[in-house]
Amino acid sequence: xxxxxxxxxxxxxxxxxxxxxxxxxxxxxxxxxxxxxxxxxxxxxxxxxxxxxxxxxxxxxxxxxxxxxxxxxxxxxxxxxxxxxxxxxxxxxxxxxxxxxxxxxxxxxxxxxxxxxxxxxxxxxxxxxxxxxxxxxxxxxxxxxxxxxxxxxxxxxxxxxxxxxxxxxxxxxxxxxxxxxxxxxxxxxxxxxxxxxxxxxxxxxxxxxxxxxxxxxxxxxxxxxxxxxxxxxxxxxxxxxxxxxxxxxxxxxxxxxxxxxxxxxxxxxxxxxxxxxxxxxxxxxxxxxxxxxxxxxxxxxxxxxxxxxxxxxxxxxxxxxxxxxxxxxxxxxxxxxxxxxxxxxxxxxxxxxxxxxxxxxxx
Numbered sequence: 467x468x469x470x471x472x473x474x475x476x477x478x479x480x481x482x483x484x485x486x487x488x489x490x491x492x493x494x495x496x497x498x499x500x501x502x503x504x505x506x507x508x509x510x511x512x513x514x515x516x517x518x519x520x521x522x523x524x525x526x527x528x529x530x531x532x533x534x535x536x537x538x539x540x541x542x543x544x545x546x547x548x549x550x551x552x553x554x555x556x557x558x559x560x561x562x563x564x565x566x567x568x569x570x571x572x573x574x575x576x577x578x579x580x581x582x583x584x585x586x587x588x589x590x591x592x593x594x595x596x597x598x599x600x601x602x603x604x605x606x607x608x609x610x611x612x613x614x615x616x617x618x619x620x621x622x623x624x625x626x627x628x629x630x631x632x633x634x635x636x637x638x639x640x641x642x643x644x645x646x647x648x649x650x651x652x653x654x655x656x657x658x659x660x661x662x663x664x665x666x667x668x669x670x671x672x673x674x675x676x677x678x679x680x681x682x683x684x685x686x687x688x689x690x691x692x693x694x695x696x697x698x699x700x701x702x703x704x705x706x707x708x709x710x711x712x713x714x715x716x717x718x719x720x721x722x723x724x725x726x727x728x729x730x731x732x733x734x735x736x737x738x739x740x741x742x743x744x745x746x747x748x749x750x751x752x753x754x755x756x757x758x759x760x761x762x763x764x765x766x767x768x769x770x771x772x773x774x775x776x777x778x779x780x781x782x783x784x785x786x787x788x789x790x791x792x793x794x795x796x797x798x799x800x801x802x803x804x805x806x807x808x809x810x811x812x813x814x815x816x817x818x819x820x821x822x823x824x825x826x827x828x829x
Contacts, residue, residue, distance in 0.1 A: 467503040467822070468552040469522070472531045472541060473559030474507065476514040481635075481746050482575050485611065486558045487515050488636045492815020494521035501819060503556070506548060508532070534593070538563070554606075554825055561594075562601040569829035571821055572605035573633075574598070576743030577618045578672070585671050585701065599623055607825040609633045609818070611744035614765035629828075631821050636814030637749045637806060645754070646727035654724075655717055660690025661733040663788070664756070666725060666747045670700035674738040674761075677779060679709050685785045689713070693736075694728055696720050729754040734791045737761065738779055745769055749809045752802030757791045759784070773805035774798060 469490065474483050493501050504523045505511075508531045512524045527544050531537035541563040549555050549567040556571040557563075579586050579594045586594070602608055602623045608630045610616045616630045651657065663686075667673040675695065682693055693714045695706060706716055720728070729735055735751035737760040748769055751758050758774030760766045767776050775790060775798075777783040791798065 468549050469503045469505045469556045471507045475532045476510045488811045489814050489818045492636050492811035493818050495812050496819045561597045569606035571607050571825050573609045578741050606828050609821050612765035615743050633817040635744050635746045636811030638811050641753050644723045645730050646723045648731040651727050657692050662692050663734045663736050664694045664728050664732040665736050666696045668697045668700040669703040671702045672740045675706050677738045729756045732756045734759050752806040755799050757798040759787045773801040
């Protein structure tokens with residue numbers, strides 16, 4: 467069993483990095499037959515995730531896969547040599563090499579490039595359009611993080627529904643063990659003493675930071691309120707940087723304990739994204755006790771269910787959500803904790819084991 471994570475450059479691929487690592491950790495918790503894969507990993511992945519070494523044999527190539535061209539050449543040569551005797555190969559990055567070893571499982575994280583092509587460069591759109599379709603057609607089984615993505619893949623590529631299986635994200639309850647105290651965070655990030663709302667997202671256009679800035683300007687006018695924006699810089703960073711509202715704090719990437727602490731102390735985690743394949747921060751917030759307010763786009767209603775406030779992305783629909791969260795806080799926190807139990811690493815690993823078994827059955 468071989469897992470291809472050459473695409474997974476540490477810190478460079480967003481939530482899909484955590485998704486696959488947590489899946490493999492959950493896979494190790496499954497009852498016999500035991501899966502102990504060999505992971506071919508991008509340079510630095512093992513150092514970034516030392517826990518991976520305990521559950522898999524990790525092999526790093528001699529080439530640097532941060533370049534797409536070098537990675538594609540390496541997958542066609544070096545990876546092909548290493549996968550020759552594998553009973554099954556899992557390509558976790560949404561594409562597979564043209565002469566990929568069969569049988570293989572393919573993980574598709576989302577099809578955003580088809581829904582919002584304007585958010586992708588011309589070269590990346592052309593690349594994904596050229597390689598995703600044949601990768602899906604040749605795959606024995608396609609793994610996806612949500613029912614929304616499953617339906618999207620079946621519809622987009624006319625693939626048999628029984629070959630597309632959901633493997634949800636897994637979030638451990640122990641996430642709450644590493645939390646910076648609220649008093650330290652208020653002092654460190656100059657948050658004041660008032661209510662806090664948090665949005666953990668890279669500033670990509672589809673994340674709709676501009677919508678939250680509009681809400682702060684037109685509806686959420688409490689002078690003590692602070693909107694804390696965490697995450698890396700994306701194509702819409704200039705919009706956030708231009709905001710002159712001193713109540714909006716752009717803190718960027720923060721240590722995991724600070725991220726967890728901000729969610730744990732938040733009056734709400736607000737998530738106005740237009741597109742998510744899964745939306746792991748939704749479950750992370752629930753695990754940490756933050757009431758969730760999110761848009762009703764793509765998979766989010768399926769993931770949140772009745773454990774948060776799911777609203778159309780319009781100012782009118784969001785104008786009073788902070789008041790509603792305040793009135794229903796205890797109810798929403800309890801519902802979030804219950805909902806998070808459906809998305810553990812163990813559950814994710816069990817779903818992955820089922821995918822592997824199905825792929826071997828079909829091969």
